[in-house]
Amino acid sequence: MVLVIDDQDANVRLVGQLLSRANYEVVPAMSGREGLELAVASAPDLVLLDMRMPGMTGFEVLEQLRDNPATRDIPVVFLTADNERDSLTRAFAAGAVDYITKPFVSEELLARVRTHLELKQSRDRLARVADERQQVADIVSHDLRNYFANVLFAADMLRDPDLPVETRLRLAESIRTSADSGVLFLQAFLDQQGQQAQGTAVQPLRAGELFEHIIELLQRQAQVKQIMLRIAPASEDIRVCGHRAGTIHVLQNMVSNALKYSPAGSEVSLQATHRGPHGRLSVLDRGPGISPRDRERLFQRYVRLSPQPTQGESSTGLGLALAKQRARTMGGDLWYDDRDGGGSMFTLELPLA
Template sequence: MNGFADELNSYNPYNIGISANRSCLPGENFCLNPNNFLILVVDDNNQNLQLIGDILEEAGYETTFAMSGKRAFDRIQTAQPDLILLDLMMPVMDGLELCTQLKANPVYRSIPIIFLTASTEKDDLVKAFKRGAVDYITKPFRAEEVLTRIENQLLLRMQAQQLQQLAQQEQEKAIQLEATLQELKQTQIKLIQAEKMSSLNQTIAGIAHEINNPMSFISGNLDYVGRYFQSLLSLVELYQETYPNPTPEILQHQEEIDLNFIVEDWENLMQSMKHGANRISQLMLLLRRFSRLDEAEIKSTDINQDIDNILTILQKKLKISEHRPPIQVIKAYGELPRITCYASQLNQALVNLLNNAIEALDEKAQTQRHMFQEPPTIKITTDVVCRQDTSLATSNFILIKIADNGCGIFPEIQPKIFDPFFTTKPVGSGTGLGLAISYQIVVKSHKGNLSCVSAPGEGTQMIVEIPFSDANW
């Protein structure tokens, strides 16, 4: 018990110490000093007040007195006692009524109340205990009994308060540990984010290297192919003019290859090949812009243009699938200023949110196809909003809303969707990091807000708010 005693002693508001002359808990080395305690004595009999007062003052307690329940309540509000000795039977407001009022008040509920009574009727004592009394002392008073009962209750109260302080200390430690755990999780997310971005950059760099060289050959050679074909066509036309009556073999071969169709279609073929080559070049340019391989710092960007670039990258996912028609994208862009932000990170957050919307529509198409009364739709809204805080300071935000008419999110799940590693997908098909990373980017990196409004079967709306300065507007 000594170890526990030492710990309790370190949280001692009452100057508890080791003393042979002080009252102690049985089996413990903790003693109380009566000088540190205020006791309120309430009795309508002046002789009883005098007698109790002498006993307490001789023992070293500080005392205060009241001869009625009302005056006692006033005294308690002025100076809260550590213990109350309360007469059971008093006019106007008896001890039971005062005890009931005190126990109903959270401020005074913990004050131990010992009833003073001349009655030994069990019914009266039961009523007293039911109202919140901790003990009783019968009249006539015996000094040893009075002091022992008071000391026991004060020691018990001290022990309870000290244990409460220890519990509070442990709770604070638990809160600190939880905060540390959250910091570790956030650090882990950052590490995973950095690793994913590093892997993405390497992948894009490799793709760019592998595709750019062949695309340069293709794009450059298409012009030569066009000129060569035109030269060959001119030669064929010259032969037709020079020899208007070809041999039967030439006529037959001309019909087999459908020369007239080739002449008509070659320009379409050339245009489609050029368009395809330009499309590939455009996609590579978008990928390079998106990844910002050499730009880890803050920079100015156009959010509307960034969203368009992302939609271009996600175009394949938006097309018709086995279970659903193509996803309609409705763009309601407002007039936005260019903002200074971590553009690459913010792009990834928007990709994550749009991917989630697409996956929600896919899930609904597979599991609740009959519920698609309207085509699968994603609506993207951007705008500028201004707000005033409690100090009337104005803040500007870029508002981005990404809404889908997918399967929605159940209310009990919504508080968890931004938690790291939380996912409703089957094992192996989701990391549970997409929304957590988006939250990290929007809230932590950009000091913005990311929230969700959703209802099962009705869809989900993700709301992003990115603050920006007046200088951008």
Template structure:
């Protein structure tokens, strides 16, 4: 091993786990890391590495490929499968230069691959690079989490004053027939704008709580027909205001699916709300509930403009706004379909879009039958 070139010392000491079945290799690599100011722990096999990981979490792993028993690839895959370990950067150290090994290492979840014999300065540079990237990722995640918490607090705190404005606007509207036309129009505008603001706030809070909702899901046997009937009933008044008829068709008395109560109702209501928003006045929204093979199916189609072919890939992304616009001046946050996709996916189901039989949009949700 040649003498490594001097490098600037790291900004902070990091704990690095070196896994190799050759003690001499561990000694060489460990000496380099210690001189660079890092702390080092060693393991002579994949099994020993897993045992040490259960008591300590290193900042980075240097991992040999060819070891008896559990290979480096096997160990790396196990790390990526465990939430508490999957963010630890893994750099492979191997004498094998075959490109297929490099590709397999990256596919297993490694961030880098260094071949032996290696130059000391190069290895230390790569170690420091990935430690810096890990620090940057964690800082970014912390910043995003802080921003999300701030967004949640602001959105939550806005609900009360907006609710007060909505109540005041409703009270004024009761006497709008005695007001000059201009003032009556302003009162109506205040009420409509407040409703839109409250819908945006509600969508933001719903999105913020999405991960928590998915983590706390309680999957059980539910009747898809009953939840579809409840969702249709809840949105019938919204449809009536635009002359839109909501029709539900289901030939089975009971369609048992495996789902979460709150998530199922939320998903169906979002789809119905979406259909009412984009349907023309005096039209019909049709809901079908049925069983097919091993799936319970909820299908909803409308007589609106549908989705352009070039926009289909954008449908379920967060905050996506397509060219179609609500037909009654409703607000569209671009969050509803994203929420549906995430919740249905968490319930082991699927949701997709297709052109409806009447030319409008058609969304199909499939959930596993009980």
């Protein structure tokens, strides 16, 4: 969308007609004040701004655009009959990205508009990529701090010379579990980054084999709480398409959370089903479940949910926010349902192979 601000009706009509014929959406404004109001109400992709206007000059409009965080980054091109060097220097110093001198050549106007719109689109894409990477980095650093915090806490406890042998063994096991989980988490993140950089293709994956691998990874964590990890019958027959490392570590997160919130001596089930063109890999537990209030925030970053781990475990796996993001990059999704009879059921859905 291009916002054209000029107090001369003929100029606004001429520029609007040229841009409309080139398939640009045009919003006209006949004064600086009107242009500011329109820009704030719905930010345009580019502003064509007359330099000399009564009431509020183009320089005053540009100054207010730059002072408002909502409009600060909108590129502004001056349309002006003034080609004096001092005015142009002032325009660039004020934040204009370009200028076009009236009377203008239509081809020049269209070329400059196209160029600055393409530049803005490129900047917006780079900003989105940077934001996504920062979000991932925040999640990674947050989860790694959890592992280190658990290790440090257990190590400090072990300094007490009067601790019973059973407590020492439990703390040592906690250190080992946290260290193992941290290494697996870091490897998962590195695998994910490598796959994204190389554009790794999805591949057929057998659900039963994935489940067996997850049980092998987390068997020690389950044994500490005397929890049985069980693969439901018929899961062997389901095959899905995904990145192997990414799928394993999403499942690892799901099972780690189930173990963390399940009571000692209970059972966590892994089952594979299909619906339409998708396979569903589910993890079911008998923990406290997720309240309706927590469900709304379940996949958000840095959200503390009401249920507490049954033995004070730290956060494990990729983190639900990163796990859901990873599922979607593979053309799937991750969600939660209440389990019949009580407990939680998290489901990773991927296309069938």
